[in-house]
Amino acid sequence: MQDTENAFVQLDGEPGWESFDAPALVGKTLRFVSGDQTGNRFRMRYFRDQNQNLVSRVWFGPVTEGPPDHAHGGSIAAVLDEVLGLAAWAAGHQIVVGNLNVSFRQLLPIKTVVQVSTRLVSVQGRKVLVQGEVSSLDGTIYAAGECLCIKMTPHIVKDKSQHG
Helix, strand or coil, X not given: CCCHHHHHHHCCCCCCCEECCHHHHCCHHHCCCCCCXXXXXXXXXXXXXXXXCEEEEEEECHHHECCCCEECHHHHHHHHHHHHHHHHHHCCCCEEEEEEXXXXXXXXXXXXXXXXXXXXXXXXXXXXXXXXXXXXXXXXXXXXXXXXXXXXXXXXXXXXXXXX
């Protein structure tokens, strides 16, 4: 859907999804994408699906434009960075992103609501692997991402809690 006024309507989740404030897991200072106060860049809502995977509905506003009438690849990568990282946090892992690989498949028209679906693939020691896709609500895949997250050490987590 490309109608700005109706963007909030399509940010609703599917039946069986639970609304979830994923950004609250990391604090207000880390809401680089979802903290947009103007609503001209992104509008987002987070959910847990029936399998408890993190899902986000995202509207790419006019300020995300790169190629004419389409979202800039960096804006798509920023969304994947936030959503995939928060998927690890939502699964109970306090992480930072170590590596993010993004494969762009189709141009994403601006003023469009998309879905970012995630799945936790593996946890090995301090490494947490999360994958996800940015797709239209009818299934067109715009981008896929794979995020290697690194669990923070207790020292870093303690320092964060004292400063943030």
